[in-house]
Amino acid sequence: MDRVLIADDHPLVRDGLRAVISLAFEGCELFEAATLDEALGVLGEGAEFDLVLLDLNMPGATGFDGLDRMVAQFPATPVVVVSGSHTAALVRGALAHGAAGFVPKSLRRSAIAEALRAVLDGEVYVPADIAEEITTEDAAEASIRRRIDLLTPQQRVVFGLMVAGRLNKQIAYELDVSMTTVKAHVSAVLAKLEVFNRTQAVILANRVGFPPVIPTRK
Structure with missing residues (x-):
């Protein structure tokens, strides 16, 4: 993995994700954005990104509209939703709106790294307990x-x-x-x-x- 964008309006969250990625993916170039417009601007500069970590609720985004805009403008770039809330309905909604995975902010660091590797391998990552709940609901x-x-x-x-x-x-x-x-x-x-x-x-x-x-x- 060469280039990753972390889009979250909380500096502590960005710092935590940066630490996880830096440790798990040596040499990866990291970019940050605190608003949706900043994130779209970074992605629009021309260079390809391997992955975007997106907080659903950040300035300029409400619900799934930020995810919708990002997926529509950059369909080839996998977007992983990173959220403090992780109900089955929210996870199902994020996937329906084009997310390549869903990572709760409460997930331990090693699990976050595993989740990102799974997405990079073409899988759709959802925490096991949520996946089981969704399967039961289905x-x-x-x-x-x-x-x-x-x-x-x-x-x-x-x-x-x-x-x-x-x-x-x-x-x-x-x-x-x-x-x-x-x-x-x-x-x-x-x-x-x-x-x-x-x-x-x-x-x-x-x-x-x-x-x-x-x-x-x-």
Whole structure:
């Protein structure tokens, strides 16, 4: 590894990362930036960088917008997010926005060096505990989708209306069917989703992005 940019607005964090990289990658040329604009300016000077370590929340960046800009402008440069927060949702989001890895600031120095080596080898680095949590969440969401796939077309419409907050009598009116029919569909939906009530069903729908259905009866 020849050139690395450390983009973080905290001097102590930059110093710590500099120490890790200097020890693990002898001869590596290190650059620093305290704002997103500084970081983009350094990358735009023309020389190629092997790696960027990016703090998501620094001046000029909020959420994933800084990562988005960096990935869009320099798609060939691997960007590793370095963050004090490392929830599964945040890690998943960073990877979805193009990060080549996610390194918690709390990670021990030797582990940070191992993470950077993994990214340089073309791997996507995520801490083992977070990777396991994401895998578990993915499996749970896949199970929810399989259960939703069991619904008939009419049951999917009823489910979509349930997600939209419609009561049974409203569903009956909008679909022009009897209350008995609606209750049968709702019971079937709950059974196939393996839940006990509408609230639990809606929670599952929101978890996998199942859309609400709002038909307009003329």
